[in-house]
Amino acid sequence: MGRRKVSITSNRNDKWSQLRGALKKVLTKGQYDLWIAPLHFLGLQDGTLLLGCRN
Numbered sequence: 323m324g325r326r327k328v329s330i331t332s333n334r335n336d337k338w339s340q341l342r343g344a345l346k347k348v349l350t351k352g353q354y355d356l357w358i359a360p361l362h363f364l365g366l367q368d369g370t371l372l373l374g375c376r377n
Contacts, residue, residue, distance in 0.1 A: 338363035338371070 345358050364372040 335363060337366075338373075341371075 360375045361373045364374045
């Protein structure tokens with residue numbers, strides 16, 4: 323899978339929603355459901371997106 327540049331605006335909580343929407347368009351349903359859907363937004367730190375998942 324190649325890299326894609328995604329333009330993200332708005333507040334921090336909306337950034338993860340926007341990114342998930344962009345990923346949903348380029349991943350198969352199985353890939354999205356397995357790898358992305360379980361994740362939740364924790365924050366941004368020094369330009370790095372912090373995500374969490376259930377243990």
